[in-house]
Amino acid sequence: MRYSVFRFVPVFLLLLFVVSCSKSPEAEPGAKARGAMSLASLSGDLFVVMKSGDVKRGAGVETFLIESTEPFESAWAKLLSEFKADWDVAFAAYRQAKERYDRTKGMIGTEKWMPAMDEWRRTSTHLDEVRDKYTARAVSLIQSTSHKSARTDVNGHYELADIKLGKHYIFSHHKVFNNEIYWMIPADLKGGQNKVDLSNSNASWPFRP
Secondary structure: OOOOHHHHHHHHHHHHHHHHHOOOOOHHHHHHHHHHHOEEEEEEEEEEEOOOOOEEEOOOOEEEEEEOOHHHHHHHHHHHHHHHHHHHHHHHHHHHHHHHHHHHOOOOOHHHHHHHHHHHHHHHHHHHHHHHHHHHHHHHHHHHHOOEEEEOOOOOEEEEEEEEOEEEEEEEEEEEOOEEEEEEEEEEEOOEEEEOOEOOOOOEOOOOO
């Protein structure tokens, strides 16, 4: 009896289809692991160490995450450039007024040193106004650009999840008594867990020179 190989072709194709559609239970966990590694998570503690050595943990402090994109980097660089120009002018006026006051404060008669002192105070106040103006603009830019944020818990701990890998910035602001502390620090996030603490040792804010 002769058998044609073509009689077995439909059966072979059916078996091939079944095998290709079946999922291997051992491969699925690996695929999930690879997917998890394509995202990052970020956590850390926010605290301030006082001169006495006491640690003040920041509870309820909002922490923002900003992705380093071309539009944000461009807007941030422009803001820094404008601040530097305004600050240099204001600081030069302040320094001149301070030097004038230092030369006249020992003179007899208030008509000699009082105007110089008033000018020194005025230029000092203007420095604060420049700082506050650009700090407000910078915070507004950050909040409008940030794609993730979280508030610290009672222990000053924050957590962020499902973050794209790559360069980001971490921003936060905390006030301890009369001290205002800002953080705007870069973070190159890798797949999986990343940890960045925010303390007075790594506080950084370019608008408060």
